[in-house]
Amino acid sequence: xxxxxxxxxxxxxxxxSLRLSCxxxxxxxxxYAMAWFRQAPGNEREFVAAISYSGxxxxxxDSVKGRFTASRDNAKNTVYLQxxxxxxxDTAVYYCAARAVVRSTIPSEYDYWGQGTQVTVSS
Numbered sequence: 001x002x003x004x005x006x007x008x009x010x011x012x013x014x015x016x017s018l019r020l021s022c023x024x025x026x027x028x029x030x031x032y033a034m035a036w037f038r039q040a041p042g043n044e045r046e047f048v049a050a051i052s053y054s055g056x057x058x059x060x061x062d063s064v065k066g067r068f069t070a071s072r073d074n075a076k077n078t079v080y081l082q083x084x085x086x087x088x089x090d091t092a093v094y095y096c097a098a099r100a101v102v103r104s105t106i107p108s109e110y111d112y113w114g115q116g117t118q119v120t121v122s123s
Contacts, residue, residue, distance in 0.1 A: 001026045002098050002112040009094060012086055016121070020081040022096030022114055029053075030074045033103040035110060036081045038092035038119075040086030047105040048094070049081060059103060066091075086121045093118050 008020040020060035022034070031058075049060045049070040058070050074081040079096060094117050097110035104110065 002029065002032070004096050004098060004112055006094065006096050006114040006117040008047065011120045011121045014088055014121055014123050016086050017082070017084045018086065018119060020083065020094055020096075020117060020119075022079045022081075024077045024079075024098065028074070029077055029079070029098060031074075031075060032069075032098040032100060032112075034072060034079045035097045035099070035103065035105075035108055036068075036070060036079075036094060037097060038090075038094045040092040043092075045095070045107050047107070049076035050103040051079065052103055052107065053101060057103070059105070061105075083119070086119075088121045088123045091119060091121050096102075 003025045005023050036048040037045050039045040047123045051058045051070040055072045069082040096114045098112040
């Protein structure tokens with residue numbers, strides 16, 4: 001079992017930055033692809049970013065490309081999401097998720113989820 005705990009969310013003005021962290025426990029995540037998803041009220045959970053188990057490869061939703069950066073520190077069993085140039089439409093609960101080996105953009109293909117952290121961007 002992998003337990004995931006997100007942190008770093010909060011309230012920020014448009015144009016600002018936040019860095020989310022996702023700390024894993026229970027198992028080392030060195031063999032897991034990790035991803036970030038978000039869900040706004042009334043919306044389905046949507047893919048934001050994913051990073052390969054090695055950290056070499058990343059992928060992003062078009063809506064965040066060039067603004068968000070996913071990274072990981074396997075020695076610390078932690079993944080990060082650096083969010084810059086935030087927009088009000090980025091407001092959502094952000095979740096990290098883990099999946100054995102291969103990245104995916106599909107939420108149902110992830111095995112482990114955190115409880116989420118709220119990000120609110122004011123205009």
